[in-house]
Amino acid sequence: MRSMRSLGVHKRLAAVVVLVLMAGAVAGCGGSSSGGSSSGGGAPSSSGGPVHLVMWWWGDQEAAGLKGFVADSVAKYEASHPNVTIDTVLQSTDNLLPNFAAAAKAKNGPDIEYRWGGIWSLTDVWEDNLAPVSDYLPESETSHYLNASEDTYDGKLWTAPWYVQPSFPVLYRKDVLESAGVTPPTTWDELITACSTLRSKGITPLAGGVKDGWFGGWLFSILGSQSLGSIDDVKQAVTGEKKFTDPQLAEWWKRLGEMIDANCWNDDIGSQDLYQAQATWVAGKSAMTVTAGTDVRKFVDQVGADKVGVMAMPAYGDGVGAGKLGSTSQTLGITSWSQHKPEAADFIRFLHTPERLTAFYEATGALPADDRFDSSQIDVAQVKTLFDMVQQGAPYLENFIPPDLDGKSVFGGVQLMFAGTKTADEAAADMETEMQRIRTIQPDLIDNFNKWAK
Amino acid sequence: MGARPRPRPHLRRQLQPLLWLLPALLSIGSVFGYGIYRLVQEALHRDGEWVGVDNLRIVIDDPPFRTAVEHNLRLLLTLPIITAVAFVIAALLFERTRGWRFHRWAVFLPYILPVAVVGVLFGQVLTLHGMLNQTLEAVGLDSLAKDWLGDPDLALFSLAGVIIWKEIGFGVILFLARLLSLPEDVFDAARVDGAGFWRTHWSITLPMMRSIVGFYLVIEGITLFSWVFAYVFVMTRGGPGDSTQVTETYIYNNAFTSNIPWLAASAATVLLIAFTALAAIVLLVRWRLARGKAA
Numbered sequence: 001m002r003s004m005r006s007l008g009v010h011k012r013l014a015a016v017v018v019l020v021l022m023a024g025a026v027a028g029c030g031g032s033s034s035g036g037s038s039s040g041g042g043a044p045s046s047s048g049g050p051v052h053l054v055m056w057w058w059g060d061q062e063a064a065g066l067k068g069f070v071a072d073s074v075a076k077y078e079a080s081h082p083n084v085t086i087d088t089v090l091q092s093t094d095n096l097l098p099n100f101a102a103a104a105k106a107k108n109g110p111d112i113e114y115r116w117g118g119i120w121s122l123t124d125v126w127e128d129n130l131a132p133v134s135d136y137l138p139e140s141e142t143s144h145y146l147n148a149s150e151d152t153y154d155g156k157l158w159t160a161p162w163y164v165q166p167s168f169p170v171l172y173r174k175d176v177l178e179s180a181g182v183t184p185p186t187t188w189d190e191l192i193t194a195c196s197t198l199r200s201k202g203i204t205p206l207a208g209g210v211k212d213g214w215f216g217g218w219l220f221s222i223l224g225s226q227s228l229g230s231i232d233d234v235k236q237a238v239t240g241e242k243k244f245t246d247p248q249l250a251e252w253w254k255r256l257g258e259m260i261d262a263n264c265w266n267d268d269i270g271s272q273d274l275y276q277a278q279a280t281w282v283a284g285k286s287a288m289t290v291t292a293g294t295d296v297r298k299f300v301d302q303v304g305a306d307k308v309g310v311m312a313m314p315a316y317g318d319g320v321g322a323g324k325l326g327s328t329s330q331t332l333g334i335t336s337w338s339q340h341k342p343e344a345a346d347f348i349r350f351l352h353t354p355e356r357l358t359a360f361y362e363a364t365g366a367l368p369a370d371d372r373f374d375s376s377q378i379d380v381a382q383v384k385t386l387f388d389m390v391q392q393g394a395p396y397l398e399n400f401i402p403p404d405l406d407g408k409s410v411f412g413g414v415q416l417m418f419a420g421t422k423t424a425d426e427a428a429a430d431m432e433t434e435m436q437r438i439r440t441i442q443p444d445l446i447d448n449f450n451k452w453a454k
Numbered sequence: 455m456g457a458r459p460r461p462r463p464h465l466r467r468q469l470q471p472l473l474w475l476l477p478a479l480l481s482i483g484s485v486f487g488y489g490i491y492r493l494v495q496e497a498l499h500r501d502g503e504w505v506g507v508d509n510l511r512i513v514i515d516d517p518p519f520r521t522a523v524e525h526n527l528r529l530l531l532t533l534p535i536i537t538a539v540a541f542v543i544a545a546l547l548f549e550r551t552r553g554w555r556f557h558r559w560a561v562f563l564p565y566i567l568p569v570a571v572v573g574v575l576f577g578q579v580l581t582l583h584g585m586l587n588q589t590l591e592a593v594g595l596d597s598l599a600k601d602w603l604g605d606p607d608l609a610l611f612s613l614a615g616v617i618i619w620k621e622i623g624f625g626v627i628l629f630l631a632r633l634l635s636l637p638e639d640v641f642d643a644a645r646v647d648g649a650g651f652w653r654t655h656w657s658i659t660l661p662m663m664r665s666i667v668g669f670y671l672v673i674e675g676i677t678l679f680s681w682v683f684a685y686v687f688v689m690t691r692g693g694p695g696d697s698t699q700v701t702e703t704y705i706y707n708n709a710f711t712s713n714i715p716w717l718a719a720s721a722a723t724v725l726l727i728a729f730t731a732l733a734a735i736v737l738l739v740r741w742r743l744a745r746g747k748a749a
Contacts, residue, residue, distance in 0.1 A: 094687075094691075097710065097711050098706070098710035098711060101709070101710040101711070101713055102710060105715065123713060127713065210694075211603070211604070211690070211691070211693065211694075212691055213691060213693060267582060268581055268582035268583050268601065268604065269604075270582070270601055270603075270604025270605070270694055271580070271581040271582050271584075271601055271602070271603045271604035272581065403711070403712065403713075404712045404714075407707070407711060407712070408518070408696070411693070412693060412694070412695040412696055413695070415604075415606075415693045415694035415695050416606060416694055416695040418604070418694075419601075419604060419605055419606050419694050419695075421606050421607070421695075422695070437516075437517075440512075441512065441516075441714065441717060442714060444501060
């Protein structure tokens with residue numbers, strides 16, 4: 001009995017030890033926030049000695065075939081540069097940001113890092129985790145990159161646009177709509193009416209999933225941009241000159257509520273991830289879904305070219321994003337700690353050579369972020385439609401709010417709206433409250449945002 | 455000629471174990487010591503500047519942190535349920551009810567499954583059109599079919615249910631092992647005296663198993679307060695909204711997603727202080743009780 005009692009005491013002490021372990025993990029990943037490049041800003045010249053590059057990337061999830069393209073590009077580059085070897089690591093959506101954050105704290109990780117555009121790139125710039133690609137690539141090269149303005153700060157291009165993400169089209173099943181006697185809705189009112197008609201025929205109008213949160217950000221962007229005069233409205237709400245409860249910034253919550261009231265979405269949207277929900281659209285159980293523009297060819301291949309239509313979310317307003325797609329580019333950056341920045345930049349440049357641009361399109365059906373891409377090669381009508389739409393695209397809203405605001409208030413607010421436990425007004429108020437919290441907790445982020453926004 | 459005084463034998467006996475433990479204590483101490491040092495450093499600085507306890511104050515006042523702590527405390531409320539159910543199942547298996555070998559295996563199986571597997575499995579089972587609701591509808595219990603993970607009022611309970619399902623196996627095996635080591639003549643005597651199942655295990659088994667039950671309570675208490683990250687991350691990612699956020703996800707999100715390491719470190723420090731204080735109080739109370747008994 002005595003030994004058992006002492007064992008109990010030790011296990012109680014173990015509770016403390018567990019916390020210490022957890023604490024140690026956080027501390028180990030902490031370190032000084034001052035950061036800074038470990039290798040300085042100078043450009044080491046290629047000596048011809050062995051160079052090993054590590055590239056962490058993401059995107060196969062939204063551009064089927066990208067994995068093959070990356071492997072092929074690495075093989076070709078290594079063949080023409082015998083002194084260079086490149087290891088590529090495909091990251092999952094949930095790991096992309098955390099893994100890089102951990103690597104950044106240790107200043108030890110990849111040489112080339114995948115980043116979404118806008119603030120998703122620039123937060124790492126402000127943390128001194130990235131070196132400007134424009135220091136290593138000439139203007140004659142970077143001037144061809146599409147949507148580069150999103151990733152430009154302090155006169156420098158920090159991450160290089162890789163491929164365009166038309167954000168985010170609505171895909172519709174022509175056969176399903178036709179069977180219900182519904183024509184593809186082009187206005188907001190038509191969409192709401194279509195929802196009722198489709199429901200009455202036992203068809204789910206729109207398939208989506210918000211369990212993992214990310215789709216909430218998409219909805220914010222494609223609905224929220226419709227009531228804004230310009231992207232400056234949302235920037236000013238971030239800096240405090242406007243509020244997310246102002247009518248033009250809060251309108252989208254009401255429109256989302258309208259869609260929910262009209263039963264536009266699948267009833268299990270709260271317990272599904274987007275990709276799960278899209279499978280019901282492929283199966284013909286729902287009439288419409290929202291997808292990454294890069295994934296359109298995959299869906300066309302799965303369902304059949306004659307059955308798939310593509311359009312922007314029907315418009316309720318006349319703002320900057322009404323009836324348009326957001327145009328943003330997924331990017332590649334060079335880490336501040338990389339010992340091989342010029343070589344990393346050269347590999348990025350290689351991905352923009354005409355042969356690689358063509359290979360990219362052929363492998364993925366997505367559009368390279370380069371105006372040298374010969375668009376006559378686009379052989380899928382739906383992708384051609386996307387190409388035309390992004391020529392007139394609008395800024396992609398989600399790239400202009402702090403990731404924390406997105407993750408907490410937008411993802412969470414959308415989930416709670418769908419669960420029926422938040423009203424549009426409450427969700428907008430929560431967003432404003434969270435923005436105020438971010439201004440208090442992350443004043444440096446707001447300072448940098450201010451400089452970028454102006 | 456004076457002889458050098460030799461250490462008293464009982465003192466030597468007391469020091470000897472410490473000497474043997476010293477290398478391990480030093481290595482563990484340095485690992486944890488460094489971790490704690492870095493943690494506290496991070497918690498007391500912001501952007502490289504000393505801010506004292508200001509960060510800790512911000513964390514304590516931070517509504518998401520409070521919500522996360524509240525959710526952990528709610529999960530902790532399942533502790534008596536887990537313990538009681540594990541005890542009853544162990545007692546039933548001890549009584550060698552029919553098919554007890556199979557039941558023992560079936561009850562223990564969830565415990566050896568990786569949390570990620572369990573999370574993915576229940577993530578599917580508990581969707582609105584998942585297996586659980588399909589079963590309920592098939593047997594005419596449509597009204598009980600809910601959006602177990604999509605409804606913010608239910609998500610934490612659903613999560614707790616999965617944790618209970620997985621963790622009970624450990625308790626059952628632990629209790630059963632202890633039960634099997636108890637003297638059989640005590641149970642024989644109870645049976646002769648006419649004690650039934652409940653009477654036997656309430657009045658005889660439970661008092662004899664107090665220490666092992668205490669051990670299990672501590673282990674599961676730790677699990678429910680600081681080891682539920684994998685369940686939450688795989689099944690709900692803290693949603694819907696913040697309805698399943700716990701302290702671990704708060705720390706993780708701030709450290710690795712929101713990129714605010716000082717906030718994560720401060721939250722971990724607050725928890726460290728709270729748990730150290732709690733452990734100290736428990737140890738003090740036990741020490742006083744032990745002294746009282748000895749007196």
